[in-house]
Amino acid sequence: MKKLNWGYGIVIAIVCFISFIMFFVIKMSTDKKYDHDLVTEEYYKQELAYQSEIDARQNSAELTDNIEVKNTAAGIIIHFPAEKKDINGKVFFYRPSNKKLDIELPIHLSKNEMLIPTEKLVEGKYELSINWESDGTTYLYKKDLQIRN
Template sequence: MKVNWGTAIVLVFIGFISFILYFVVRMNTDKKYEHDLVTEDYYKQELAFQNEINAEQKGNALHNNVEVKKIAEGLLVVFPKDKNYTKLSGSISLYRPSNKKLDFEIPITLQSSEILVPQNKLIEGRWNITVNWSYENTSYLFKESFTY
């Protein structure tokens, strides 16, 4: 049987569409390719974004901003020494871009001007840390990406 050029074009289109549909179905059903949004309440956080920018600018304007140090026991978050640590409050959020299940948040309760994130909570790889803290009714924000 001879195939003319019109039939060949139709067969090529059918083959191409089948190829694309195969990958669309595979990407939607395979859990390995599942990626979540960064946050569940994206629009709610977007409305508060200007407050976040202002708090980050205040933090950057400090002479001594928050420092994050990797030590043997884990991750050490050091607050400015010129602030009275008993008046500090807020939270430390650690976000793992590759796995939503590893994200966690620690409330800031200080015995000194430092707080330790234990090594057993951190897995090797890339992390984003956000320290949202306030001192005497002024909000500050510190953000950093690091590899543990």
């Protein structure tokens, strides 16, 4: 019987190590349990528009009466400033853990308030982003929310 010398031992160790690494690479890329999503599909396009987001946040910060968000049993109530008229835009609920739970709604007001029923949201953490416009000026309001049903 022939003995293995140290050169064969090193080669066998390297092959075993590479096989071990390749097993985990293949497992992570094919198993749906380890689904890796980007934060946004259009990342670079969104980065180019970042200055307009900064300006909209600054406009929102300069308001004397800003947006108020209340988490009630009926749902999320968003109260817009009373002095602003003809408000339009979108309300976006971003769920960091699962992009399938993201919700985007157009703004429909009733007495400067908008109600989002709790049935539309799953319990957990959301990042609320309200991008709205009034009199040709854009505003952006962001807040982290914890939804409890």
